Amino acid sequence: xxxxxxxxxxxxxxxxxxxxxxxxxxxxxxxxxxxxxxxxxxxxxxxxxxxxxxxxxxxxxxxxxxxxxxxxxxxxxxxxxxxxxxxxxxxxxxxxxxxxxxxxxxxxxxxxxxxxxxxxxxxxxxxxxxxxxxxxxxxxxxxxxxxxxxxxxxxxxxxxxxxxxxxxxxxxxxxxxxxxxxxxxxxxxxxxxxxxxxxxxxxxxxxxxxxxxxxxxxxxxxxxxxxxxxxxxxxxxxxxxxxxxxxxxxxxxxxxxxxxxxxxxxxxxxxxxxxxxxxxxxxxxxxxxxxxxxxxxxxxxxxxxxxxxxxxxxxxxxxxxxxxxxxxxxxxxxxxxxxxxxxxxxxxxxxxxxxxxxxxxxxxxxxxxxxxxxxxxxxxxxxxxxxxxxxxxxxxxxxxxxxxxxxxxxxxxxxxxxxxxxxxxxxxxxxxxxxxxxxxxxxxxxxxxxxxxxxxxxxxxxxxxxxxxxxxxxxxxxxxxxxxxxxxxxxxxxxxxxxxxxxxxxxxxxxxxxxxxxxxxxxxxxxxxxxxxxxxxxxxxxxxxxxxxxxxxxxxxxxxxxxxxxxxxxxxxxxxxxxxxxxxxxx
Amino acid sequence: xxxxxxxxxxxxxxxxxxxxxxxxxxxxxxxxxxxxxxxxxxxxxxxxxxxxxxxxxxxxxxxxxxxxxxxxxxxxxxxxxxxxxxxxxxxxxxxxxxxxxxxxxxxxxxxxxxxxxxxxxxxxxxxxxxxxxxxxxxxxxxxxxxxxxxxxxxxxxxxxxxxxxxxxxxxxxxxxxxxxxxxxxxxxxxxxxxxxxxxxxxxxxxxxxxxxxxxxxxxxxxxxxxxxxxxxxxxxxxxxxxxxxxxxxxxxxxxxxxxxxxxxxxxxxxxxxxxxxxxxxxxxxxxxxxxxxxxxxxxxxxxxxxxxxxxxxxxxxxxxxxxxxxxxxxxxxxxxxxxxx
Numbered sequence: 001x002x003x004x005x006x007x008x009x010x011x012x013x014x015x016x017x018x019x020x021x022x023x024x025x026x027x028x029x030x031x032x033x034x035x036x037x038x039x040x041x042x043x044x045x046x047x048x049x050x051x052x053x054x055x056x057x058x059x060x061x062x063x064x065x066x067x068x069x070x071x072x073x074x075x076x077x078x079x080x081x082x083x084x085x086x087x088x089x090x091x092x093x094x095x096x097x098x099x100x101x102x103x104x105x106x107x108x109x110x111x112x113x114x115x116x117x118x119x120x121x122x123x124x125x126x127x128x129x130x131x132x133x134x135x136x137x138x139x140x141x142x143x144x145x146x147x148x149x150x151x152x153x154x155x156x157x158x159x160x161x162x163x164x165x166x167x168x169x170x171x172x173x174x175x176x177x178x179x180x181x182x183x184x185x186x187x188x189x190x191x192x193x194x195x196x197x198x199x200x201x202x203x204x205x206x207x208x209x210x211x212x213x214x215x216x217x218x219x220x221x222x223x224x225x226x227x228x229x230x231x232x233x234x235x236x237x238x239x240x241x242x243x244x245x246x247x248x249x250x251x252x253x254x255x256x257x258x259x260x261x262x263x264x265x266x267x268x269x270x271x272x273x274x275x276x277x278x279x280x281x282x283x284x285x286x287x288x289x290x291x292x293x294x295x296x297x298x299x300x301x302x303x304x305x306x307x308x309x310x311x312x313x314x315x316x317x318x319x320x321x322x323x324x325x326x327x328x329x330x331x332x333x334x335x336x337x338x339x340x341x342x343x344x345x346x347x348x349x350x351x352x353x354x355x356x357x358x359x360x361x362x363x364x365x366x367x368x369x370x371x372x373x374x375x376x377x378x379x380x381x382x383x384x385x386x387x388x389x390x391x392x393x394x395x396x397x398x399x400x401x402x403x404x405x406x407x408x409x410x411x412x413x414x415x416x417x418x419x420x421x422x423x424x425x426x427x428x429x430x431x432x433x434x435x436x437x438x439x440x441x442x443x444x445x446x447x448x449x450x451x452x453x454x455x456x457x458x459x460x461x462x463x464x465x466x467x468x469x470x471x472x473x474x475x476x477x478x479x480x481x482x483x484x485x486x487x488x489x490x491x492x493x494x495x496x497x498x499x500x501x502x503x504x505x506x507x508x509x510x511x512x513x514x515x516x517x518x519x520x521x522x523x524x525x526x527x528x529x530x531x532x533x534x535x536x537x538x539x540x541x542x543x544x545x546x547x548x549x550x551x552x553x554x555x556x557x558x559x560x561x562x563x564x565x566x567x568x569x570x571x572x573x574x575x576x577x578x579x580x581x582x583x584x585x586x587x
Numbered sequence: 588x589x590x591x592x593x594x595x596x597x598x599x600x601x602x603x604x605x606x607x608x609x610x611x612x613x614x615x616x617x618x619x620x621x622x623x624x625x626x627x628x629x630x631x632x633x634x635x636x637x638x639x640x641x642x643x644x645x646x647x648x649x650x651x652x653x654x655x656x657x658x659x660x661x662x663x664x665x666x667x668x669x670x671x672x673x674x675x676x677x678x679x680x681x682x683x684x685x686x687x688x689x690x691x692x693x694x695x696x697x698x699x700x701x702x703x704x705x706x707x708x709x710x711x712x713x714x715x716x717x718x719x720x721x722x723x724x725x726x727x728x729x730x731x732x733x734x735x736x737x738x739x740x741x742x743x744x745x746x747x748x749x750x751x752x753x754x755x756x757x758x759x760x761x762x763x764x765x766x767x768x769x770x771x772x773x774x775x776x777x778x779x780x781x782x783x784x785x786x787x788x789x790x791x792x793x794x795x796x797x798x799x800x801x802x803x804x805x806x807x808x809x810x811x812x813x814x815x816x817x818x819x820x821x822x823x824x825x826x827x828x829x830x831x832x833x834x835x836x837x838x839x840x841x842x843x844x845x846x847x848x849x850x851x852x853x854x855x856x857x858x859x860x861x862x863x864x865x866x867x868x869x870x871x872x873x874x875x876x877x878x879x880x881x882x883x884x885x886x887x888x889x890x891x892x893x894x895x896x897x898x899x900x901x902x903x904x905x906x907x908x909x910x911x912x913x914x915x916x917x918x919x920x921x922x923x924x925x926x927x928x
Contacts, residue, residue: 104693239693242694257691257692257693257695258691258692258700258703258704258874258879258882259777259872259874283872285872286869286872286878287869287870287872289759289762289870290762290774290775290869290870290871290872291872293762293763293766293767293774294774294775294872296767297766297767297770297772297773297774298770299773299774299775450885
């Protein structure tokens with residue numbers, strides 16, 4: 001241990017940054033977690049390298065600059081495979097998920113991976129994608145620093161950035177974006193409010209939070225897709241095809257909403273310099289199978305995402321590069337815990353019975369063919385720094401499930417409908433769940449709905465519960481969600497968004513209508529606790545509470561798969577649908 | 588009762604020139620089409636009023652504010668009485684102005700979307716029929732001429748087997764066995780923008796083959812049955828006895844009579860081909876009318892749904908009318924029957 005070097009690295013840092021360094025020094029978090037945590041907290045790469053060196057475990061990957069390396073993240077391409085010679089020019093065509101035209105190309109209100117992919121070509125995030133698949137200073141912010149308790153964060157903006165119409169990008173644009181996010185509660189409820197952001201100069205943004213938050217940069221990063229930075233005068237509801245703008249590398253040339261096809265050309269004024277490709281075409285496919293066939297036939301160069309079930313052949317194709325970005329993706333079963341009133345799923349014992357009945361191993365081995373891991377009914381992925389591994393895995397136990405049903409007064413079973421969208425392998429999972437539930441006497445035939453319809457109609461539909469006369473409440477965002485259904489969630493590097501939007505009371509994606517003051521309190525503690533150990537303790541409590549209350553049955557986390565022809569290099573993807581082509585080349 | 592009508596019709600037919608009969612027939616059919624259209628208008632008007640769920644909620648999304656929902660409901664015209672909605676829709680049909688799309692392509696004029704999709708469907712239908720009709724008719728004629736031989740059985744049974752495969756399954760099979768291994772065949776039915784006509788046709792080959800697989804057996808069997816009936820007729824036997832060659836008998840006597848049922852069937856199938864090939868359009872990622880209507884249903888875009896359904900219905904009516912006229916042209920007795928319809 002080199003204490004001199006460690007002390008120099010600590011000097012002048014905020015309390016939360018120092019705590020992260022000390023957590024690593026004391027062995028509370030491993031090297032990988034320290035780098036991730038340090039990145040989130042805005043510790044520069046040279047400083048992290050100094051800490052690693054001081055603690056004696058750094059030499060294999062010493063970062064030398066604030067900018068992350070430009071290696072392609074999350075690829076399974078063999079290291080010794082000769083790379084195609086980078087070439088300037090070329091057009092790339094990509095098959096993507098058909099976006100939800102209800103929201104259109106609206107950066108603030110979009111909900112699907114197809115739209116995320118389209119809009120993130122022209123718009124950029126404050127915090128971008130790092131080479132390791134985490135977050136990094138690769139977008140509009142060049143660095144960020146918290147105050148001592150992480151209740152105030154200062155972001156330094158990149159200089160010389162221009163909007164595509166030629167006007168300069170300034171801190172006012174960021175502040176307006178943050179205000180709009182707060183106004184529509186884009187996953188930031190209770191974190192900051194509209195009007196709380198200061199702009200001391202054109203390249204500095206100071207965010208004053210409602211309470212300390214150690215994961216704040218993740219909420220304004222690529223992993224909170226609705227945080228794309230738009231011009232200050234960009235009104236919520238405006239769509240990109242009506243007002244073509246952005247600071248990103250690509251300019252939208254055309255968009256056909258009926259086929260969900262967007263064509264982009266390079267932005268000559270992009271701050272990152274010139275790109276290699278001549279054009280990018282993102283083409284919507286209603287059928288994932290057709291997109292895979294189009295890639296196999298080389299009619300397109302890449303597919304945004306494919307499932308093992310549909311695209312297993314791509315995995316065995318030597319001329320297809322499969323990308324596996326970090327993925328906490330999951331397809332969870334939600335239970336409407338409030339409606340129908342006194343209905344079966346309002347009883348936690350019934351929800352637990354379902355969790356005991358679901359055959360997780362079968363889902364992992366058959367639906368995902370091993371490209372997934374078993375989960376334990378909470379959304380905290382084992383790779384998250386705050387994950388508590390001491391919680392016991394819930395086993396499959398049919399007898400226990402039947403006993404719980406009997407205790408709840410449903411010994412003879414009951415009938416319900418399992419609602420799912422027609423996205424990816426969700427119907428396959430639903431078929432397994434239906435069969436599993438039949439074993440304990442629950443008849444839950446699957447109702448498959450087109451995904452574009454599913455979100456508004458069955459998942460987070462209406463505000464029935466809470467707005468009825470007998471309750472007199474203000475209404476819940478997801479009050480009238482189906483009794484039971486399966487919904488898909490993309491990757492996040494921290495569980496904040498899952499907690500805030502899908503589990504916190506009145507969260508706008510809380511299809512379970514989970515309403516727990518205890519959980520809300522723990523979430524508040526989670527956000528405000530900078531200490532790694534304390535944070536893990538709080539997370540452990542949340543894991544156990546969710547397992548007990550069972551608003552959702554999270555049966556597995558699956559690996560997100562994206563593929564492209566091996567003639568294409570340098571594509572960066574996230575498990576949230578983003579595809580970045582700034583460094584891409586086509587041989 | 589039928590006999591006096593038939594006799595009077597014959598007298599009428601004898602007394603009136605065929606041009607007048609034809610005009611009366613067309614006018615009568617157009618009148619019947621208007622009645623059909625009116626019934627369809629009523630049904631299409633009622634759809635958003637009786638469909639389950641709140642159309643405004645579907646369009647505006649699950650978390651829309653009550654103000655937004657009220658705004659969408661008003662825009663859809665659902666606050667008006669049903670007769671007012673019907674009158675507005677009738678006006679839309681005659682002015683071809685269905686307003687703007689709500690959710691399939693928010694803000695775009697509905698008819699722009701429909702015309703584009705209709706153009707795509709027309710391209711596919713015309714190309715598919717250009718392949719399907721000659722091959723199927725030829726198959727039917729050969730099967731009839733070689734009746735009860737192995738050739739006949741092969742054509743009939745192969746056609747039957749292919750017809751039993753749903754078109755989208757046929758499409759998937761064609762993708763797997765032709766498009767992926769052979770680069771000439773294309774997965775996507777829609778060619779890239781700016782492609783020449785040959786490239787566009789190249790992209791349409793597989794969807795057209797899928798249509799062929801479905802319709803070959805159907806049309807070939809109808810043609811075969813009509814041809815066998817014609818071959819066993821007195822006029823055919825007389826023609827052979829007069830020493831005409833087989834080719835001339837087929838060309839001058841058999842084909843014209845044998846193909847009448849085929850034409851009638853094609854007339855009724857044309858509307859389906861325009862609006863009903865949703866599965867095929869999804870498999871080949873082809874933006875035709877069928878997938879437009881399905882999207883409109885999925886997203887509760889009632890202006891697009893109404894326009895799409897009505898346009899397909901009008902095509903259907905025009906196609907059956909045209910088929911009847913062609914049959915009348917092919918068969919003098921049918922022309923005579925026009926006046927008695």
